[in-house]
Amino acid sequence: MKFSTYDPGEFYDELFEGIGRPRRGSALLLRKFASLPDGELRKRQQAAERVILNMGMTFGVYGSDEGHEQIFPFDIVPRIVEAPDWTLIDTGLRQRLRALNLFIDDVYHEQKILKDNVIPSELIYSSKGFLKACWGLNPPRGIWCHIAGIDLVRISDGRYYVLEDNMRCPSGVAYVLEARQVMKRTFPELFEAYRVRPVDEYPSRLLETLRSLSDLPDPTIVILTPGSYNSAYYEHSLLAQKMGVELVEASDLVVIDGSVHMRTTKGSQRVDVIYRRINDEYLDPLVFRPDSLLGVPGVMEAYKNGRVAIANAPGTGVADDKAIYAYVPKIINYYLAEEPILPNVPTYVCWERRDRDYVLEHLDQLVVKATNEAGGYGMMIGPQASQQEREDCARRIQADPRNYIAQPTLALSRSPTLVEDHIEGRHVDLRPYVLQGKGFYVLPGGMTRVALRKGSLVVNSSQGGGNKDTWVLS
Amino acid sequence: MLSRVASSIYWVNRYIERAENYARFIEVNLNLSLDLPRGTVEQWEPLVATTGDHEMFVARYGKATKETVLHFLVADAENQNSILSCLLGARENARSIKEIIPSEMWEQVNRFYLMVRDAVTRGMSHHDLHAFLADVKAASHLLWGITDATMSHGEGWHFARLGRLLERADKTSRILDVKYFILLPTADEVGTPFDIIQWSDLLKSASALEMYYKRYGRIAPDDVAAFLILEPTFPRAIRYCLIKAEDSLHAISGSERGSYQNLAEKRLGRLRAELDFVDIEDCVTRGLHEFVDHFQARLNQVGEAISETFFVPRRVHYTESVTEEQ
Numbered sequence: 001m002k003f004s005t006y007d008p009g010e011f012y013d014e015l016f017e018g019i020g021r022p023r024r025g026s027a028l029l030l031r032k033f034a035s036l037p038d039g040e041l042r043k044r045q046q047a048a049e050r051v052i053l054n055m056g057m058t059f060g061v062y063g064s065d066e067g068h069e070q071i072f073p074f075d076i077v078p079r080i081v082e083a084p085d086w087t088l089i090d091t092g093l094r095q096r097l098r099a100l101n102l103f104i105d106d107v108y109h110e111q112k113i114l115k116d117n118v119i120p121s122e123l124i125y126s127s128k129g130f131l132k133a134c135w136g137l138n139p140p141r142g143i144w145c146h147i148a149g150i151d152l153v154r155i156s157d158g159r160y161y162v163l164e165d166n167m168r169c170p171s172g173v174a175y176v177l178e179a180r181q182v183m184k185r186t187f188p189e190l191f192e193a194y195r196v197r198p199v200d201e202y203p204s205r206l207l208e209t210l211r212s213l214s215d216l217p218d219p220t221i222v223i224l225t226p227g228s229y230n231s232a233y234y235e236h237s238l239l240a241q242k243m244g245v246e247l248v249e250a251s252d253l254v255v256i257d258g259s260v261h262m263r264t265t266k267g268s269q270r271v272d273v274i275y276r277r278i279n280d281e282y283l284d285p286l287v288f289r290p291d292s293l294l295g296v297p298g299v300m301e302a303y304k305n306g307r308v309a310i311a312n313a314p315g316t317g318v319a320d321d322k323a324i325y326a327y328v329p330k331i332i333n334y335y336l337a338e339e340p341i342l343p344n345v346p347t348y349v350c351w352e353r354r355d356r357d358y359v360l361e362h363l364d365q366l367v368v369k370a371t372n373e374a375g376g377y378g379m380m381i382g383p384q385a386s387q388q389e390r391e392d393c394a395r396r397i398q399a400d401p402r403n404y405i406a407q408p409t410l411a412l413s414r415s416p417t418l419v420e421d422h423i424e425g426r427h428v429d430l431r432p433y434v435l436q437g438k439g440f441y442v443l444p445g446g447m448t449r450v451a452l453r454k455g456s457l458v459v460n461s462s463q464g465g466g467n468k469d470t471w472v473l474s
Numbered sequence: 475m476l477s478r479v480a481s482s483i484y485w486v487n488r489y490i491e492r493a494e495n496y497a498r499f500i501e502v503n504l505n506l507s508l509d510l511p512r513g514t515v516e517q518w519e520p521l522v523a524t525t526g527d528h529e530m531f532v533a534r535y536g537k538a539t540k541e542t543v544l545h546f547l548v549a550d551a552e553n554q555n556s557i558l559s560c561l562l563g564a565r566e567n568a569r570s571i572k573e574i575i576p577s578e579m580w581e582q583v584n585r586f587y588l589m590v591r592d593a594v595t596r597g598m599s600h601h602d603l604h605a606f607l608a609d610v611k612a613a614s615h616l617l618w619g620i621t622d623a624t625m626s627h628g629e630g631w632h633f634a635r636l637g638r639l640l641e642r643a644d645k646t647s648r649i650l651d652v653k654y655f656i657l658l659p660t661a662d663e664v665g666t667p668f669d670i671i672q673w674s675d676l677l678k679s680a681s682a683l684e685m686y687y688k689r690y691g692r693i694a695p696d697d698v699a700a701f702l703i704l705e706p707t708f709p710r711a712i713r714y715c716l717i718k719a720e721d722s723l724h725a726i727s728g729s730e731r732g733s734y735q736n737l738a739e740k741r742l743g744r745l746r747a748e749l750d751f752v753d754i755e756d757c758v759t760r761g762l763h764e765f766v767d768h769f770q771a772r773l774n775q776v777g778e779a780i781s782e783t784f785f786v787p788r789r790v791h792y793t794e795s796v797t798e799e800q
Contacts, residue, residue: 248571265475
């Protein structure tokens with residue numbers, strides 16, 4: 001296979017610096033590809049897809065009933081992150097999460113940041129992620145967000161920007177682990193030649209983080225899943241298996257005498273730490289939603305009394321509100337007296353008069369997002385939307401400005417991707433995972449999502465996105 | 475083991491066994507109607523009567539014909555006990571414990587479900603129906619073979635066997651009951667060659683004909699009943715099912731045989747002991763249908779006690795799993 005004609009075009013390319021010219025860290029990979037006989041890459045792609053099928057690696061898409069499980073689309077051309085780039089990401093993420101953790105703690109206690117007028121208090125109180133029930137709470141070690149997934153994008157200037165903070169229940173790490181397994185089978189020879197930093201220790205690091213939430217020498221830890229219909233159920237069961245902990249549904253848990261127990265065939269067994277994969281509002285019907293069948297009645301009371309630890313702590317959603325995101329550079333500045341290492345994408349907060357006017361005038365150039373939606377739902381991409389869609393969007397913004405932000409359409413970097421029997425550039429983003437327990441752990445790698453459709457900028461798996469393995473070089 | 479997980483394993487097996495036995499019900503009726511004397515009208519109503527869903531059937535279909543009854547028992551998604559519904563239920567339960575059971579088990583449940591779904595969607599001719607019923611039985615046997623050979627014989631496996639055997643005990647009693655509902659052209663025909671043919675059709679549908687012959691050598695109504703109810707070594711006989719189910723129950727709770735730690739063990743132990751100390755004359759004197767009816771009620775109580783003892787997570791679920799017709 002030849003790539004001397006591969007053209008990165010106007011975009012930043014993750015593997016090439018110019019036409020036919022690989023970057024330093026990619027040269028070996030591309031030489032290897034070039035040495036393969038015609039059709040070999042395609043064969044390996046098919047072999048990898050068979051492995052994925054047999055592993056039963058699936059994801060669910062909301063709103064499609066029959067056959068809602070789909071095989072995860074995967075591309076065998078890895079994305080390479082060179083060591084200096086990773087060092088920057090790693091320190092930038094630690095900085096960001098340190099600041100966000102201080103922010104959440106402050107918001108539920110003294111609210112100094114509001115008193116000092118760094119962030120308008122109305123913005124906090126109107127955030128759906130801000131929970132009155134968490135007022136004054138002191139989670140173990142003062143840590144609120146134990147597991148974060150921060151979405152990064154790289155644009156034409158070659159810099160990494162933070163696009164979104166996922167501080168509630170970030171998903172996708174199972175695909176990182178499985179993608180690596182698949183790649184090791186697909187290109188064993190490359191793993192010998194490259195020094196790719198391992199990702200396999202994630203489950204044991206996660207377990208360590210969860211154990212750090214309890215003072216007991218051997219706490220009972222469970223993963224709380226909404227059930228097998230959830231789109232991330234595959235991940236929940238994979239993590240439970242790899243950590244050797246029980247995977248429970250809310251109906252498996254019950255609060256007895258102020259403590260949380262799971263119902264087993266031998267009676268009830270005390271639970272000390274819950275890694276919950278359900279949203280705050282479904283945790284406890286007594287506190288949040290009386291109509292919910294999903295929660296565990298009384299779990300919040302047990303949590304407040306320190307009888308059970310919950311990761312992530314309830315209430316972290318306030319920090320991944322997309323309007324509050326716009327203030328994170330100020331938050332870093334305020335708590336750490338540092339400049340952000342990883343910058344934000346320029347963001348217009350429709351709640352602010354001036355920003356709103358700008359957004360409404362430039363809808364055809366902007367991407368509009370709802371502040372409390374994730375997974376690409378509730379998004380309007382201006383340049384691709386019809387006149388009608390833009391008008392509808394404008395009406396929604398005017399009706400509820402607090403609920404919307406807008407960002408310029410970004411020229412996301414591209415990474416070479418196998419298309420039939422050759423490679424073409426496709427847009428990518430990157431979601432690294434950060435654990436915070438006794439210390440920080442940043443998983444070296446992360447989920448590289450790729451928009452498989454030519455020209456598409458949407459990388460969400462629910463909308464035609466796929467995955468690549470991310471190789472962080474040491 | 476989590477109660478929910480135990481409950482799912484148990485129900486996968488009950489549903490599959492139920493589907494298998496519905497195939498057997500239909501088979502016995504097909505065979506019986508083939509053997510009817512010329513000029514007799516085919517009887518399909520008795521089949522519905524034995525399933526215990528007669529009321530629902532009448533409300534939904536009215537008249538019992540071959541077509542309506544077959545649709546009701548095989549393909550009706552509204553009937554929670556139809557073969558299709560059983561496979562749906564088994565698959566949903568298996569899916570929620572996919573990471574706990576051996577993958578071969580899940581794959582077989584999934585294949586079984588797809589086979590039934592495709593057959594139902596396609597529709598079946600008379601000829602297809604026979605092959606389909608045979609496929610259902612074989613798929614159920616294969617699943618049990620896989621379970622037995624790939625799952626550790628620990629708590630989970632015992633819940634699987636418990637589900638299988640309690641369901642089978644119930645359904646064998648119902649197969650026996652078919653004979654009660656089948657109307658003979660005249661009462662004089664009891665004991666005639668025609669009556670004998672019916673009894674052997676019955677044995678056939680419980681896969682019991684050959685084993686029965688080895689034991690008794692000739693067909694006699696009381697012996698057939700004795701074999702299907704009291705035989706301790708034949709795996710589809712009620713007594714065998716209860717003995718092994720009781721073994722599993724004791725293996726789960728770790729208590730001694732001959733004692734009990736919970737309501738489930740108490741009830742099942744008593745029911746099994748009753749069969750240990752009864753002979754077929756006792757059953758027949760009382761009336762076989764009455765005996766079967768009484769037995770089914772007692773067996774349902776065992777099922778309820780198992781739910782209460784081991785599963786019962788919340789009230790909603792409680793009422794669901796207590797109901798025999800889940």
